[in-house]
Amino acid sequence: MNAQSLHDDAIVIDGLIIAKWGRELLEDMRRGGLTAANCTVSVWEGFQATVDNIVETNALLAACDDLVRPVHTTADITRAKEEGKTGIIYGFQNAHAFEDQIGYVEVFKRLGVGIVQMCYNTQNLVGTGCYERDGGLSGFGREIVAEMNRVGMMCDLSHVGATTSQEVILESQKPVCYSHCLPSGLKEHPRNKSDEELRFIAEHGGFVGVTMFTPFLRAGVDATVDDYVEAIEYVMNIVGEDAIGIGTDFTQGQDQAFFEWLTHDKGYARRLTNFGTIINPEGIRTIGEFGNLTEALLRRGMSERQVRKIMGENWMRVLKEVWGA
Template sequence: MSDAAQLHQDSIIIDGLIIARWDRALFEDMAKGGLTTANCTVSVWEGFQATVDNIVEFNGFFRDHGDLIRAVCCTEDIYLAKEEGKTGIILGFQNVHAFEDQIGYVEIFKKLGVGIAQMAYNTQNLVGTGCYERDGGLSGFGHEVVAEMNRVGMMCDLSHVGATTSQEVILASKKPVCYSHCLPLGLKEHPRNKSDDELRFIADHGGFIGVTMFAPFLKNGINSTIEDYVEAIDYIVNIVGEDCVGIGTDFTQGHDQAFFEWLTHDKGYARRLTRFGEIINPKGIRTVGEFPNLTQALLDHGWPESRVKKIMGENWVRTLKAVWDE
C-alpha cells in the first residue's frame, strides 16, 4: 500500500456536502472512497412535510443498507463509523424553508437527526437572503432561528447565502458557523464564490470553510482537474490558515438534467436563477469512489501529512463538536 493510500485509510475523511442520488450504488461508492462521514442534503426547496418524507426515506436507507451507512448525530458517531468501516451520514438542509414560520420546527428536525442547515438557498426566505438577489440581511425571525439552532446544536451553513446575511449570521451565532461548500472569488468571479474578506471574516469569528469542486465555480470550469481543486483549497488555506478549512465537494452523482433544472429555479419551479451548463467533476475525482486521489494530490502538492489529515476531516470533527457536543 502506498503512503497516500495508508494515510487515507488511517484518517477521518469527511465530505461537508453531498447532494447525490441516494441509492445503494452511491453508498457503495462512498465505501470505495473511504468516506468516514458526509453531510447529505435532505431538503432544498421542500417545506416541512416533504422534508419529513425525505427523512423517512433516509431512515429506510439506514435499515436497508446498514452494512454500509450509519446515522451521525454527534461526533462520537463519526468515530463509531470509522471503527465499523461504514460511512456516517449527517442529515443536512440546504435551505431552512422546511422550518416554515415555526421556530419549534428547529428542535423537531434536530431530534430527527438534522445536524447542519443552510440559512437560505440562493433566494430570499423568512430568515434571510440568498446569493442571487439583493441582500436584505438576517430578519428578526432569522435571529430567533440562529439562536434556536445554537441552543439545540444545529450548525448554520452560509454557502448559498448573501454576503450581508452571512455576516449577520456570523455575528449573531454563539457557535461556529460554516461555508460547507464554497470556492474563492479570487480564482473565479461568480456569485457563489466568496471574497478574501468574507473568508477571513468567518475564520476570524471561529467559523469553518469547506471547499467545493463544483466545476462551474472552478477557474477552469469543466476542464478542471484535481490539481485545480487542490489549488483552490491551498488558496483558502493561505488566507485563513490550515485549522478551519476542510472538504465539501458538492457531489451531485447520479442526478439527471431535470434535477439541475429544479435546483436552478426559485423554489424549484419559479424564475430561473442561473444556468450551470455542462457539469463534469474535475478529472481525477469524478466520483465519490475516487476520494483517495485527493489525499494523494494534497501530498503531491507538498503538504505534510498532519495538514492533509486536518483538511480531510479532523478540522470538520473539531468544529462539529463545538456545535453539537458543547
Template sequence: MTAASLHDDAIVIDGLIISNWSRDVFEDMRRGGLTAANCTCSVWEGFTDTMRNIARWKEWFRAHGDLICQVRTTDDIRRAKEDGRTGIILGFQNVSAFEDDLGYIELFKDVGVGIVQMAYNTQNFVGSGCYETRDSGLSDFGREVVAEMNRVGILCDLSHVGSRTSREVIEASEKPVAYSHCLPAGLKAHPRNKTDEELRFIAERGGFVGVTMFPPFLPKGPDSTVDDYVAAIDYVTNIVGEDAVGVGTDFTQGQPPEFYDWLVHDKGRARKLTDFGTIRNPDGIATIGDFPNLTAAMERAGWPERRIRGVMGENWLRLLGDVWG
C-alpha cells in the first residue's frame, strides 16, 4: 500500500487545532484527509463568552455541513470518516469557562465539549500552569472538577499544565488523561515541554501523549521539517510505547499577530509569559492540507503500517472511547 492510499484509508485525528476558523480552514481539513480534530473554542474566556463561541460553532456546522460535523462519540468519528467529512471535537484549553460552578461541566458536555485542559499556562481555580513561578498543585476544588469530568466523560488534558499539578491530576483521575499536544524536554528544554520522567509517569498510569509540531518547542525551531516532527514522535514513542502516542499538531492556521499576543499574556491581558519568536510550521507540513506528507514521512522513517495507523488516529480513537464511554 502506498503512503497516499494508506493515508486515505486511515483514521486521522489531530489532538489540537486552534486555527482562525473559516470555510478555507475546513476545506483544508478535507484536503488533508482529517477524520477528526480537537478544536479549541475556549482559552481565557469565561462561561458566557465560551457559550457564544460554541453558538458560533453550531452556525458553522449548519453552514459548512458538507465539510464538517460535530462529533460526541467514537461512532460519530467513524461516521464522519464514512461520510467524507471532518468531525469536530469541541475542546477547551482552560477550565476558565467552568468558573466556580461544578454544574457547568455537565452543561458543556451536553453541548458537545469532549476535551478540557486543566490550566492554560498559569494559575486558576483548579491548579497551576507551566509558566507559574510556583506550582501549587491540584486544589481541592480541582479534585472535584476532575471527578465530575470523569463522571460526565470529558478528557482531562495537561499540555500547558504545571508539573506538580499534572502529576496530581494523573493520580486523582479514575479515567485516562492526556498531554494532547506536547514535545519532549529531552530534545529541547522549554517550560512547555515534558521531561522523560513526566512522559513515563502518564503512560504508566494509562495516559496518552499527543505530540505537537509547534516550531518554538522543536529543537530546530522554524527551520524544522516534517521529518524532524516524526523524529520527535519517535522519541516519545520510545518512552511511552507506540499505543500511547498520537498527533496533536497545534495548528494556528490563519491567526493574526494579535491572537498570539492574547495567548501569551496571563488571562489574555496581564503579564507577558513568553515570546514565541518566528512561527513557521515545519517544512512539508505547513498547512492542515499537508497532512498526507506526515504519513509519507512516517513511512519514509521505516514505520510499519500498524504503527502509522495507530499514531495517526487509532490510538486517539481508543483513548476517547475509554473516556467518553
C-alpha cells in the first residue's frame, strides 16, 4: 500500500492541537486526513472562562458539522472516520479550571472533556509544572486523579514536573499520558522527558505522544519532518510500538500575543520561557500536510503495522481503556 492510500485508510489521531479555532483550521484538518484530535479549550482559564470557551467552540462545531463531530467516546472517533469528518476531543492543558471543586471534573466530562493535563508549567492545587521546584502531587491532587479515573478522563503529564508526574503515574488506576513531549536524549530542555521518565510511564501502562514543536527538537527551527520521525523512532525504541502516538502541538494561526500569554505564569505574571521563532518542521508546516508524516515514517523503514499504530491505533486503544466503551 502506498503512503497516500495508507494515510487515507488509517485512523489518524493528533494527541494535542492548540491552534486558532475557525472554519479554515477545520478545513485544513480534513485536508490532512485527521480522524480525531485533542483540542485545547483551557490553559490558564478558571472554571467560568473555560465554560465560555466550550460554549464558543460548541457553536463553531455546530456551524461546521459538515467537517467535524464532537467526540465523547471512541465510537464517535470510528463514526468520524466513516463519515469523512474529524472528531474533536476537548482537552485542558491545566487542571486549574477544576479550581478547588472535585465535582467540576464530572461537569467537564459531561461537556466533552476527555483529556486533562494536571499542571501547565507551574504550580497549581494539584501539583507542580516542569518550570518550578517540584513538590509532587498534593492530597487534593490525589482526589482529582481518583475522580478523573472514575468519570473516565485521561491524566496528561506533558508540562508536568518529574516528581508530580511519577506520583500521578503511580496513583492513577488507568493509563496516563505525555500527550505531547520529546526526549531529552536528543535535546536537553525542561519540557523534554528523560529516557528514565519515558520508560517509567510505559512500564506502568502509560502512553507517549511525540510532539514536533521545533524549540524542543534537536535541529530546532531547521527541523524537517524527518527530524520529527527521528524523535518518534527514538521514543519508540524506549517505550515500544504499542505505547506511542502523535501529539503535534500545532499552534497554527496563533499570533505573538498568544505565545506571550502561554509563556508567562498564569498568562500574565513572570516569564517562564522564551521560544524564539515558532515554525513547524519543513514538510509538516500545516495540519493539511499530515499525510507527509505517514510517508516519512514509511521512508524511515517502519512497517505498515507500526505506522498504523503510531498514527492513531494506539491512541484509540488507550483512550478506550480510560474512557470505557
